Amino acid sequence: MRRRIAALLFALLATQVGALANPAFACGCGAMVPDRQSRIGVDRETSVVRWDGRTEQIVMRFTVGGDAHRAAWIMPVPGRATVELGDAEVFGELSRLTRPERRTRGYFWPRDGDWPFSATDGATAGAPPPGSADPGVGVVGRERLGDFDVARLTATDPDALKNWLETNGFDLPERLTAEVKPYVDRKWEYVAVRLAPRQPGTPLRGDLDPLRIRFDSPTPVYPMRLSRMAKTPQSLGLYVLADHRMEPSSAIGGSAPEVTFAGKIAPKDGPLAELTGGQPVFLTAIDQRFPEPGRIDADHELRATAQDTPYRRVVYRGELLTVGDGIPVWLLTVSAPLVAVAASALVVLRRRRRRTAAGAGAAV
Incomplete structure (x- = not known):
């Protein structure tokens, strides 16, 4: 009888357990293309974007792949711009400030990796000279910044702008x-920016040096329209530093913008504090x-x-919800009725034995 009860308990427990059983040729700020024999992907x-009500600063960084040794892109800006190399550490600071809060949420039934579904413990080179003059294009300045050849231009004619770019080595789309x-x-x-590694023969790959662009603007704007020339899906991560929480006024043809963080920060030092002027934003x-x-x-x-x-x-x-020394709550919940059934069966068995023993004594 004891063996039968044990077999019944095991069968019931087994029944419960068994029942549980994309190269891009444009970037978000403008057009980017490699030389004609290569490919480049803006991953x-x-x-x-830092806007203080009058002046806007954009620090941008591209993560690229492919085999291109040279590429170029152009970014329109609403006012006279200055360009310098940015500090990549600002992205690390912002990533730390905006990382998600992590919480633990208990669950009742075991999942893959929990006992009894797993036997493990659950571990598991100098700036190029200025180009020839063009009556439709004005050259505000030209500098070599790290891996970038940067030209700051004005233009009164789009054809003249394209001709100047092509004449000066900026091979851009028709x-x-x-x-x-x-x-x-x-x-x-x-x-206008040409990307060319300082070491000849080195392909453009990984995180490029960030650029910091500054210009006056009555309202904050992030140039995106030239990205319509891209051939594959694009993605954009944008940090906006201002006096208030900010949002795009429209989706401009993309998916709905998703806010992943919003809150006051007060950097005291480092490149982020330099960008904010040491003020809370x-x-x-x-x-x-x-x-x-x-x-x-x-x-x-x-x-x-x-x-x-x-x-x-x-x-x-x-x-997984547990009690005591890591005993799963579900196991206790499932086992309690089974233990009760087993205890009742044992009681019945003992009573039968007593009656049997009493009957045998009376017969004697």
Whole structure:
């Protein structure tokens, strides 16, 4: 009888356990193309926008792949720009400030990796000379900054701008003339950049040196329209530093912008403090994807939200509920009725034995 009860308990427990059983040819800030015999992919573009009400600063960094040794891109800006190398550490600071809060959330039934589904413990080179003059193009300045040959230009004619770029080694798409016309009409200026590693023969790969661009602007704007020339999906990570929580005024043809962090920060030192002037600012982190770049129809115009509501993502890690020395709660819950059945069966068995023994004694 004891063996039968044990077998019954094992069968019931087994029944319960068994029942459980993308190269891109454009970037977010402008057009990027390699030389004609190579390919380049912009895996990720991450930028910081700092706006103090009058002046805008953009620090941008590209993560690229492919086999191109040279590439070029152009970024329209609404005013006279200055360009210098940025400090890559600012991205590390912002990543730490905006990382998600991690919490543990218990679950009842065992999952893959928990007993009894697993027997483990659960571990598991100098700047090039200026080009020839063109009546439709003005050269504000030209510098060599790290791996970048930077030209700051004005233009009154889109064809003249394209001709100057091609004459001076900036090999850009045929569509550029049409795409820059809206900027020419609005009298914007341009930052044209050639990417060429200082060591000849080295392909452009990984995180490139960041660039820091500064210009006056009455409203914060992030140039995006030239990205419509991209051939593959694009992604953008944008950190916005301003007096208030900020948001794009529209999706401009991409997916809905996702806020991944919003809150006040007060950096005391380091490159982030230099960027903010040591003043407390509101930081908004935004992610956006552009599955069909051809649908991009404008630049990102940023505006303050109605309220400075703070936000931080929360990432939950599941943990099996246990008690005592790590005994799963589900096992106790499932076992309790079984133990009760077994105890009842034992009681019945003992009573039968007593009656049997009493009957045998009476017979004697």
